Amino acid sequence: MKESQELFRRARLKMPGGGCAGGRIHRVLERPLYLERAEGSHIVTVDGEEYIDYHCGAGGILFGFNHPRLKEAIRKCVEKGFFMNFDSDYTLEFAELFTKLVPTVEKIRLTNSGTEATMAAIRLARAYTGKDLILKMDGHFHGMHEMIWYNGGVGTDLDEYGEARNVIPETPGFPQGAENHVKLIEFNNPYAVEHAFEKYKGRIAAIIMEPVNYDCGCVPSTKKYMKRVRELCSREETLLIFDEVISGLRFRPGSAQGYYGVQPDLSTFAKAVANGFSLALIGGREEIMDLLNPVGPVVCSGTSSGNLMSVMAGIECLKMALEPGFYDKIEETEQMLCGGIDDLFRKHKVPGHVRSHGAQFALYFGYEEPELDYTLSETVKRFRPDLYRQFVKECLAEHLYFYYGGDKPFPHHCGFTSAHTKEDVEITLEKMDRIFRKMKF
Numbered sequence: 001m002k003e004s005q006e007l008f009r010r011a012r013l014k015m016p017g018g019g020c021a022g023g024r025i026h027r028v029l030e031r032p033l034y035l036e037r038a039e040g041s042h043i044v045t046v047d048g049e050e051y052i053d054y055h056c057g058a059g060g061i062l063f064g065f066n067h068p069r070l071k072e073a074i075r076k077c078v079e080k081g082f083f084m085n086f087d088s089d090y091t092l093e094f095a096e097l098f099t100k101l102v103p104t105v106e107k108i109r110l111t112n113s114g115t116e117a118t119m120a121a122i123r124l125a126r127a128y129t130g131k132d133l134i135l136k137m138d139g140h141f142h143g144m145h146e147m148i149w150y151n152g153g154v155g156t157d158l159d160e161y162g163e164a165r166n167v168i169p170e171t172p173g174f175p176q177g178a179e180n181h182v183k184l185i186e187f188n189n190p191y192a193v194e195h196a197f198e199k200y201k202g203r204i205a206a207i208i209m210e211p212v213n214y215d216c217g218c219v220p221s222t223k224k225y226m227k228r229v230r231e232l233c234s235r236e237e238t239l240l241i242f243d244e245v246i247s248g249l250r251f252r253p254g255s256a257q258g259y260y261g262v263q264p265d266l267s268t269f270a271k272a273v274a275n276g277f278s279l280a281l282i283g284g285r286e287e288i289m290d291l292l293n294p295v296g297p298v299v300c301s302g303t304s305s306g307n308l309m310s311v312m313a314g315i316e317c318l319k320m321a322l323e324p325g326f327y328d329k330i331e332e333t334e335q336m337l338c339g340g341i342d343d344l345f346r347k348h349k350v351p352g353h354v355r356s357h358g359a360q361f362a363l364y365f366g367y368e369e370p371e372l373d374y375t376l377s378e379t380v381k382r383f384r385p386d387l388y389r390q391f392v393k394e395c396l397a398e399h400l401y402f403y404y405g406g407d408k409p410f411p412h413h414c415g416f417t418s419a420h421t422k423e424d425v426e427i428t429l430e431k432m433d434r435i436f437r438k439m440k441f
């Protein structure tokens with residue numbers, strides 16, 4: 001721990017809170033986890049401690065760390081001159097592969113982060129529809145910008161129609177009145193969407209949602225709800241934006257939208273599309289995408305957008321996701337790991353359960369009924385952050401890395417990668433067996 005403690009001491013002098021981002025501070029460690037290297041499913045700290053990783057770079061890593069194919073792509077990129085602010089045949093190859101993998105995406109525009117992608121999607125929706133309001137689901141996260149970062153899902157006061165009485169910025173510093181452009185409703189509540197369309201008739205430019213709300217654990221949309229949202233958006237000439245920044249590439253076929261069989265008008269992707277390299281995108285129907293400059297008037301551009309290294313890494317990721325067997329392995333690991341943890345909850349009579357969807361999962365300490373996970377307010381009433389904190393602490397002692405961002409009334413999303421082996425899972429379950437035996441409820 002000596003190296004880490006010394007780094008943290010120095011870091012606090014030069015960075016607010018000692019981290020390059022607020023979320024880097026692990027709230028059990030009360031400092032960042034300082035890595036020395038990472039390989040496959042394993043991470044090694046500057047103190048020489050090795051962990052099996054279940055945080056996966058907050059969803060950035062799907063193919064494991066230091067993947068040989070990505071290493072080779074980066075080596076090639078460096079040989080080519082490691083350029084940015086130019087397009088190349090690789091940019092086109094990425095676009096062709098992506099539109100093959102996600103068929104609702106007819107054209108793409110590259111950005112550097114999910115935040116930029118959702119900003120562009122919302123801007124585009126307003127420009128395309130000529131309407132102003134954006135309808136957001138309670139608890140869904142789409143980046144930290146003024147267009148959409150309101151009500152983090154912690155006790156939103158909903159009225160009898162499932163609409164938030166107040167739309168509250170998640171941070172000080174937003175311009176006054178920015179919140180008036182956003183309306184917020186309860187997720188998975190079809191009456192709330194119907195009511196919002198009636199109340200704000202002709203004013204809603206877009207509904208933006210995570211198809212699976214990983215930012216409050218692992219809250220899937222019901223298929224019925226998703227279908228209804230799609231029908232209403234089409235009827236009301238409102239665009240449906242799927243934010244697949246976390247779900248992207250984590251499911252077959254073609255991410256969450258393929259799983260639900262619902263076609264969004266626009267989608268945003270980031271994180272796993274380049275296994276954590278700074279690559280994100282907005283994509284969708286050609287007619288809408290062609291409103292972007294230089295064809296249309298809507299601006300979405302960036303100095304480092306489509307930089308060669310991220311694009312070349314992204315190509316390898318898309319190729320791997322398209323290979324037969326890739327999702328078989330993901331599903332096998334999901335079943336073995338999440339099924340195994342669920343069995344341990346029952347074996348040790350720990351109140352709780354696991355919910356997984358693709359390569360992401362969440363541990364719902366506090367209650368045993370998975371059917372309640374669909375409604376955030378039910379989770380918030382029952383979830384036990386104290387047990388989750390205790391669990392994460394014990395996991396760290398056993399060298400299993402789970403992230404803890406603070407006491408929230410819902411679980412943090414966890415993940416695994418295609419590099420997690422059967423042996424990793426067996427070791428994990430053995431360790432968790434000991435942890436659950438030790439835990440006090």
Ligand SMILES: Cc1ncc(COP(=O)(O)O)c(C=O)c1O
Pocket residue numbers: 058112113114115116118141142143144210215243244245246270271280
């Ligand atoms: C669903 C979702 N959308 C958007 C974002 C923002 O992406 P980024 O952190 O790349 O800006 C995140 C980040 O966690 C996310 O989970």
